[in-house]
Amino acid sequence: MDEEFRQRLEQLESRVALLERNQDLIAAGQRRSSLRSLWRRPPMWTFEQYPPRLLNLTAFPRTPAIHPGAPRIAMVTPSYNHAQYLGATIDSIVSQNYPDLYYHVQDGASIDGTLDLLKRRGDSLSWSSEPDKGQSSAINLGFVGAESEIMAYLNSDDVLLPGTLAYVANYFIAHPRVDVVYGHRVFIDREGLEVGRAVLPPHDGKALRYADYIPQETMFWRKRVWDRIGPIDESLHYAMDWDFILRAQAAGFKFARLPRFLACFRIHDAQKTASTYAVGVREMGILRRRILGFEPTQMQIRRAIAPYLAKQLAYHYAYKLGILRY
Template identity: 40%
Template sequence: MLPKISVITPSFNQGSFIEQTISSVLKQDYPNLEYIVIDGGSTDETVSVIKRYSSRIAYWVSESDRGQTHAINKGLSRATGDIIAYINSDDYYLPGALEKVARYWVEHPDCDLVHGQCEIVDHVGALVRLQQGDIRSLEQCLDLWGVWWGGRNFVQPEVFWTRRMTEKIGPFREDLHWVMDYDYWARIFAVGGRAGFIDDRLAAFRLHPLQKSTQPERTANELLSVVRPYLFSKSTPIGRKEQIRLRAEWMYHAEFLPRVRESIACNEPPARRRAKLAGYALSHPSVLLAGPFRTRLTASVKPLFSNTVLGGKL
């Protein structure tokens, strides 16, 4: 009596990769699978590939949509599984992944999100590195600096979640283009979702030049926009001390550093730049709690102090 698993694949013009994706899902030979493919009206060989497997796909469509997130939500609205996941049309599952997830949930029915290890591969499938996430709480999920960007992040294709969570938090945010998956995991933790880890390889995430994740600056900016409401709300269910620390990190990276870059780009004199940045720090004293800010401040003040001593003025 293994639980029903719904897998959604959003696709658009990934004809060179999608057959491996589809095959990796179907070759799981999982007995209680609902596979849904939502194509955005591809003009390459994608549709012909989907048609070859159509008899084993619960539902598929190829029509214009509003992008990847809209495609995922279209599939989500049709998913009836106890466990849900989506895998993009350039990634793939490793053998036995679905059964490992199902058996873990049978043994841990209180888990709402489960993940494993993920292989990061190049465009031909050669292993680049192995990623193992380590996030168990909303506090850790919101810590972009020490956790998410510190190598403890989830990689999307190795994450599965329960239908009860989707019923509680709703669909993915279609206004997000880069980090709708991160936002979803944060929302699961925000409503008390529990995470579980499978110490095994479940999926492969492919690196290639055309994928969206090759644009780190846009991804980082969208991540900062997602975490902001959590860090500045009194109702966020995390410790007050941790919230203040993370808020300081956000202020440093989302507001202070852009001011530094803008000043440099405008060729402002160093003295004027320091005065403006000091003004920001005085009006936003919380930024002083950010470790990088203190490091930067120490590095800028130390030479001045040394020069004063050497010049015999102190």
């Protein structure tokens, strides 16, 4: 082998080694970027986690036997021009066949066919359609005169999973000191296809002061909470559920995260959560200043909820790997 050929071979080997090293660095950077992205957008707030697939209701636990002393549950659905989703919402509640249920749809004078739908379903629920001051106002109107031990509201594009009412009622009976409950959620698209799931760790009152992680569509509370802290704040149009939760926590009511998927949160283009985000940022700032006494920076918020997010990631992957089952 002549000297010139040997030198060229060494140069080639060096370039290959350098290329391999750069590939390793790029891969490591991609992994770190992926981890940073996962940390910035944890699974519980990542709606579209995988391609749409059929929601297999038979894969969830069976409906438990209903306790003979089942408490009366009052549920309200605020609605406005959601005829394309409202039928599924109504069916998901009525099909629970819960023996002592008051269910009311409070519609804001829709003009999209909602009235015809409600007239057809009138035998299975109560309803009214009249102008209101927004979602918070509709929820409060819907609960007027409702007598019950347990309360909840389900928006007109979300759905309950089978057995939810029986499971929640049995839990409240078995845990008389618990006042507010919520559970895991499923994300569905506009067609009702599953696109993600959120498995939550146990309740964390400290993290809740900085960020609302409770899935509203899965939340139920005892009427004594409503009687004590008052109704939904009608001045809020985005963060009214977090406001209600924070007031309940400040009043000393006990929360519990239930080990079960309870409801589905629907993702679609006209969704209020997406279209009024600026309003939400302002309202969440108001609530943080009220509960904390100051307005935290984004860094302070991330640091405060970091332990909870770490637990959520652990629960998420433990569920994906089959270590946790619900």
